[in-house]
Amino acid sequence: MLYADHLLERLQFLQEGSLQQRLLNCMQSAIIDGIFPHGGRLPPTRDMARELGVSRNTVLHVYESLMAQGYVTARTGSGTWIAETLPETCLHSHAIEEAQPAAAQLSATLSKRGASLLGHATASPYQWGAFVPGAPDVTEFPHKLFSQIQARLNREPDVHRLVYSSGGGCPDLRHALAAYLRVARSVRADADQILITEGVHQAVDLVTRVLCDQGDRVWMEEPGYWGTRNLLRMNGLTIRAMAVDEQGMVPEVGPPPKMIFVTPSHQYPLGVHLSLARRKALLSLARKHKSWIVEDDYDSEFRFSGQPYPSLQGLEADAPVIYMGTFSKTLYPALRIGYMVVPKQLAEPLRIAAAELYRGGHLLIQRALAEFIRQGHYMEHIRRMRLLYRQRRQFLCRLIERYLGPGFLPPVNHEAGLHLVVHLPANCDDVAIAALALRRGVKVRPLSQYYMHQQEARGLLLGYACVNEKQCQDAFGTLKACLTESGIVVQQQG
Known part of the structure; x- marks a missing residue:
């Protein structure tokens, strides 16, 4: 019995406390660490007691304690089962106990930037189910159709799609995106202005590394997306949190920013859209101070009533706007394909920098996605x-x-x-x-x-x-x- 074997091994290292308490501690740790799988069934108390060589009453008391603390549940007629979701307080206390011996070592090895990143980390391990924000229904994606396109294209792949990408992504996808964005989002762009990324996080990291110096001032919506905020902080930028009202970001008089980060079509997380007057004000400010506006076109495809809001990038010719989008919400997040539309003078520098920093790839799936778009399946x-x-x-x-x-x-x-x-x-x-x-x-x-x-x-x-x-x-x-x-x-x- 694997459960008993593990417990017998762990009990050898615990000397203090009663047998019942030591057995309880061992089982708690095994459940929290996932060694005893969540949702799995525990052996009957009689079998567990026999394998451990202890009295059945000892095991009964341990099972009852685990149940009272929320680690296990009893199902009439089917035994004792480990909870699918563990009590958060127990997880927290266990994490603190486990982390204490390693805390001094970690503080000595992590950089200040690394410690800051971990200290502000907020990415959730929960990415599916009620009510995870921003999670599309990935079960509704036409996986069979997309797989057929991939299989056909992959039978005799071009050698150039099996090596590193230094051209800003698959040319087929960049051309398909340029055509789609001109129609769907009024974006002014040709294929040479498009860079394929692995999502908005990589795009934000790229533009801030290449276009900003440490200490440069940037504007960001308040409230705003924590992922962007953490990247800006990691890259040493000075963030000014700009209030958001019913018309979107509120520009203020003060020292000009190097970059302005906005989600104008559907502000994240409040959902308002940036008014036409505010859009023009931001464009005017950016032109005057030679700033860049970074437009994250979050959720723009899913507007359910009224007229869609065109992109900020397409509002004026040669706008100082870097437009970003992703397929994570429209298709599925694990695809890890996003894109940037950048002003022409930035296209070549950013393409070279992206190749140096990230060594692009995934060209086969990018080509399949291009075909998916061209054939009308995406729309x-x-x-x-x-x-x-x-x-x-x-x-x-x-x-x-x-x-x-x-x-x-x-x-x-x-x-x-x-x-x-x-x-x-x-x-x-x-x-x-x-x-x-x-x-x-x-x-x-x-x-x-x-x-x-x-x-x-x-x-x-x-x-x-x-x-x-x-x-x-x-x-x-x-x-x-x-x-x-x-x-x-x-x-x-x-």
Whole structure:
């Protein structure tokens, strides 16, 4: 019995405390570390006791303690099972105990930049399920069709697609993207202005390394995407957090920035769009001070009502804008393909720098994606997903309005994107509420974590794209209970 063998090995190293306590500690550690798999079944107490050579009462008491602490659950008629989601407090305390002996060693080996990165790391290990923000429904992607395109193109691959890429990505994909973006997003670009990246993170890293010096001032939305903020911090830039209102980023008088980072079509995370007056103001400011605007066209494809907002890049000829996009939300995140449209004078320097820093590749799948776009499958997939996501958003909004109250809905219904924000009272702890929901299997993100500076704004980001109506209904019931237990007054049903 593998469980007992592991416990017998670990018990040899524990000398203090009663046998029952030592066995409990060993089982807790094995569950937390994943050695005993989450969701797996524990051996019956009688079998475990026999294998360990201890009394059955000792094992019974240990199983009962694990159950009381949330590590295991009992299922009538089918035994004892390890919990799928472990209690966060136990995970935290265990992590602290394990980390303490290594803390001094880590502090001596990590650079200041490395320590800063880890200290501000907020990437979630949870990327699927109710209500993960920004997660598309990857099960709806036409995988069979895409695989057929790949298989056909890969039978006799061109040797140039099997080596490092130094040309900014697959030429076929760059041409297909130029044609698509001109029509769909009013982007002014030809294929030579497009660089293929592995996503927005790599694109932001590239432009800040090449176009900024350490200490340069940059503007970023407040609240804004933590991933961009961490990259700017890692590259030694001075970040000025710019307030966001119902018209988007609020430009202020002051020292000019080297770069301005915006999500104008669907501000992340609040969802507002940058007004025409603000767009023109930012363009004027950038031209005057020779600044660069970095436009992350986040979620622009998924607008469910009204007229789509064209890109900021295409508003004026020769605009000082670096336009960024990705297929992570429209297709699936693991594809790891994004793109940049850069002003002509930057195309060659950035292409050379990208080859030096990252050694581009994935040319075979990039060519398949180009074919997928050219044959019209990409637009058809977006149209289909737009309808599906609109239905799921409306369903979630109805749940919020019915069971929480209209005051919890976003003040302006922007009918776009893959998530919405449930607004909470300013005096609540949205981080604690998100942690409570996570312990019960519901994954939301606290709004306060998207602010660089302390704010009164509180809320929860709820992603609806990858959640069908049955899953949404069940998860929302759990979330409502978490809000009630946290002292949030919700609407009472008659």
